[in-house]
Amino acid sequence: MSQYILLTSDCELPEIDLTNKQNITVEEAKIKGISSPDWCTWDELDPNCEILHFENEDDINNLCIYENYDFIDELRLYTENKYIYMIDCLTDKKRAEQLFDYICSINLLNEICIY
DSSP states (O other): OOSOEEEEESSOOOOEEOSOEEEEEHHHHHHHTOOOOTTOOGGGSOTTOEEEEESSGGGGGSOEEEEOOTTHHHHTTTOOOSEEEEEESOOSHHHHHHHHHHHHHTOOSSOEEEO
């Protein structure tokens, strides 16, 4: 079984990111009262250094759909559709519902394929 989930279509689809990720500086993290990582303190890092922050740890695994160019030639072996999108998320009921809601919301006239 593949570790990748793909969405393909002959028309462009909106990209989405439901992870609620934020790039914030170390200084902003200190002001927000965010705990530093186990391997260092905030004071050991440059205050202007950016970190990736998620408000809720569970959000890390939420649905993210984006066009992928890294493996485009290999992916063309599986589809003739013009647009290929990667689906990145945990495969559980919550994310399946997120994907279902996404597909229902885009009101396509053409078909899409999920691999």
